[in-house]
Amino acid sequence: MAVETGVLSVYSYMDTLNDAIREMNKLGEDYEVYSPVPDHHIEHAMDKGPSSVRWFTLLGTTSGISLGILLTWWVNYNWPIITAGKPYMSIPAFIVIFFELFILLGALFTLVGFGINARLLSFKMPESYDPRFSEDKFGIFVRCPLDRQSSVTETLKKLGAEETRNVG
Amino acid sequence: MSQTNTHTYSSLNRDILATLRRPGPLYFVALAFVLCGVALGGYALSEQIKWGMGVDGLSHPVMWGVYIVNFVFWVGIAHSGTLISAVLFVFRVPWRNPIYRTAEAMTVFAVMTAGLFPLIHLGRIWLFYWLMPYPNPRQLWINFRSPLIWDVFAVSTYGTVSALFFFLGLIPDIAVARDNETNPIRKAVYTVLSLGWKNSWTQWRPYNAAYMFMASLAFPLVLSVHSVVSWDFAMSIEPGWHSTIFAPYFVGGAIFSGLAMVITIMLPMRKIFKLEHVVENYHMESAAKMIVFTGSIVVYSYCTEFFIAWYSGVRAEQQMFLYRAFNPEYAFGFWIMFLCNALSPIALAFKKIRSNMYTLWIVTIFVNIGMWFERFNIVASTLSHDYDPAVWGTYSPSWVEGAITIASFCWFFMWFLLFAKQLPAVAIVEVKEIQPKPLAKEAN
Numbered sequence: 303m304a305v306e307t308g309v310l311s312v313y314s315y316m317d318t319l320n321d322a323i324r325e326m327n328k329l330g331e332d333y334e335v336y337s338p339v340p341d342h343h344i345e346h347a348m349d350k351g352p353s354s355v356r357w358f359t360l361l362g363t364t365s366g367i368s369l370g371i372l373l374t375w376w377v378n379y380n381w382p383i384i385t386a387g388k389p390y391m392s393i394p395a396f397i398v399i400f401f402e403l404f405i406l407l408g409a410l411f412t413l414v415g416f417g418i419n420a421r422l423l424s425f426k427m428p429e430s431y432d433p434r435f436s437e438d439k440f441g442i443f444v445r446c447p448l449d450r451q452s453s454v455t456e457t458l459k460k461l462g463a464e465e466t467r468n469v470g
Numbered sequence: 471m472s473q474t475n476t477h478t479y480s481s482l483n484r485d486i487l488a489t490l491r492r493p494g495p496l497y498f499v500a501l502a503f504v505l506c507g508v509a510l511g512g513y514a515l516s517e518q519i520k521w522g523m524g525v526d527g528l529s530h531p532v533m534w535g536v537y538i539v540n541f542v543f544w545v546g547i548a549h550s551g552t553l554i555s556a557v558l559f560v561f562r563v564p565w566r567n568p569i570y571r572t573a574e575a576m577t578v579f580a581v582m583t584a585g586l587f588p589l590i591h592l593g594r595i596w597l598f599y600w601l602m603p604y605p606n607p608r609q610l611w612i613n614f615r616s617p618l619i620w621d622v623f624a625v626s627t628y629g630t631v632s633a634l635f636f637f638l639g640l641i642p643d644i645a646v647a648r649d650n651e652t653n654p655i656r657k658a659v660y661t662v663l664s665l666g667w668k669n670s671w672t673q674w675r676p677y678n679a680a681y682m683f684m685a686s687l688a689f690p691l692v693l694s695v696h697s698v699v700s701w702d703f704a705m706s707i708e709p710g711w712h713s714t715i716f717a718p719y720f721v722g723g724a725i726f727s728g729l730a731m732v733i734t735i736m737l738p739m740r741k742i743f744k745l746e747h748v749v750e751n752y753h754m755e756s757a758a759k760m761i762v763f764t765g766s767i768v769v770y771s772y773c774t775e776f777f778i779a780w781y782s783g784v785r786a787e788q789q790m791f792l793y794r795a796f797n798p799e800y801a802f803g804f805w806i807m808f809l810c811n812a813l814s815p816i817a818l819a820f821k822k823i824r825s826n827m828y829t830l831w832i833v834t835i836f837v838n839i840g841m842w843f844e845r846f847n848i849v850a851s852t853l854s855h856d857y858d859p860a861v862w863g864t865y866s867p868s869w870v871e872g873a874i875t876i877a878s879f880c881w882f883f884m885w886f887l888l889f890a891k892q893l894p895a896v897a898i899v900e901v902k903e904i905q906p907k908p909l910a911k912e913a914n
Contacts, residue, residue, distance in 0.1 A: 318910045438908070
């Protein structure tokens with residue numbers, strides 16, 4: 303995999319960070335934001351729209367309820383036997399099964415969606431990562447070719463970056 | 471009333487990660503004690519497997535005893551964890567953040583404890599897989615109309631979803647531990663467990679969405695699980711069990727007992743870890759108010775049960791409730807339940823008692839005892855005193871059931887002790903979220 307090149311900028315304050323993110327959006331830069339907390343103001347500043355995790359949840363919940371219906375239906379007609387004088391397909395009694403599978407598969411698919419979207423299980427830390435991002439610092443890494451690094455650095459400094467570092 | 475202390479992000483990292491330092495001798499003494507308890511339970515279980523269910527006090531007509539009591543009790547304990555982590559999250563209640571991790575861990579460990587009891591109660595524990603939905607050698611499947619099968623689905627779904635939700639919240643905190651760890655072995659373990667977390671918004675965006683969806687799925691799940699457990703009883707036509715109030719009654723009681731257990735655990739834990747400035751009295755008092763609220767639901771349910779038994783005009787129902795309160799065998803359980811669950815939480819309505827952490831802790835222990843006896847009262851009395859006087863009988867647990875019950879508490883606390891020293895027992899990221907944001911306009 304090619305090494306990402308660009309400029310990393312570090313901030314102590316969330317409002318400075320959010321202003322810088324909005325400016326990056328205006329400039330059309332390709333960037334990544336690091337922060338120790340998932341504050342919704344940052345999400346609003348990035349303005350990327352909702353995550354696609356919701357489609358995984360929808361798929362999981364609909365698969366779960368469908369599985370519940372198919373399982374109870376197939377099981378009861380595969381070896382038909384009357385119990386408790388109830389019809390083979392006793393929907394009120396099976397609602398619990400439908401509901402639990404709805405929740406179970408919904409949760410499992412949500413986590414799979416999260417894992418795929420968040421690109422989990424890639425253990426190599428990017429060069430732009432700084433351990434202070436899990437403590438108290440915020441960061442913006444702007445992806446750019448080597449020849450643009452100095453101009454991007456200048457822009458980031460103007461926007462209140464306390465530190466900048468060339469990456470790549 | 472609100473949180474009084476504010477913290478910087480750095481100080482929270484430092485203070486909460488300090489809980490992961492090498493423990494003192496007291497920790498190992500406590501761990502050895504609970505391991506002995508677990509070993510005692512293991513020995514008792516081996517006796518039961520060796521000699522059969524005859525070593526228990528279970529006999530006709532009472533074939534459900536303390537194993538089922540313990541199952542319902544531990545599932546109930548699990549509930550407040552999900553209430554605090556999921557339901558209060560959906561409602562954006564800020565006092566949940568410092569206590570949610572402990573509460574959610576409690577949920578996972580309580581479900582792990584609860585899940586053992588139906589298996590122990592089976593007798594032939596090695597045939598537990600007969601409960602799973604697969605066709606037996608005669609090609610006959612499990613009966614989906616049975617509340618016991620509903621239980622299998624509900625409790626296993628609850629256990630799975632709670633464990634996943636617990637782990638989801640832990641990922642960013644494990645990354646904090648990874649970034650601050652110096653021991654190479656622990657660092658490697660945290661690196662694997664953090665699943666490559668980088669604190670980037672490529673990850674936070676789906677994390678926020680997944681967390682909200684998981685909380686929203688856990689919200690109805692928590693209400694369903696104890697409802698399904700209550701239907702183990704309510705779906706039968708036994709006097710004292712066959713009641714439509716059982717589902718809300720059990721859910722209210724579960725949250726009541728679970729909140730009490732959260733406080734019972736959190737108060738000593740925050741003292742040992744010196745985290746009183748993070749998990750403040752305000753957070754404990756807020757949970758205590760919830761105990762007063764859910765306690766009132768429980769008392770209302772007790773009163774409704776008695777009223778409906780009288781109002782229905784059904785003799786068997788009427789005598790059952792009189793039997794519970796005044797019979798010579800189990801009435802002590804009823805009155806312990808009544809004193810602990812109906813009267814002791816009233817004390818928490820008074821600020822003076824609620825804000826004194828010693829009296830609060832004592833009341834929560836009373837609630838835990840009361841809720842165990844509530845389940846005993848429900849299970850044993852009904853089976854002892856069914857419709858037909860010719861088959862009445864009494865039940866007293868044997869030493870095997872007592873040992874396994876004690877072992878269940880030790881098993882629960884064993885997991886808790888192991889967890890508290892290996893992973894952050896207070897949610898670092900979520901406590902940061904309720905601190906004042908670092909803003910340049912305020913700093914300047």
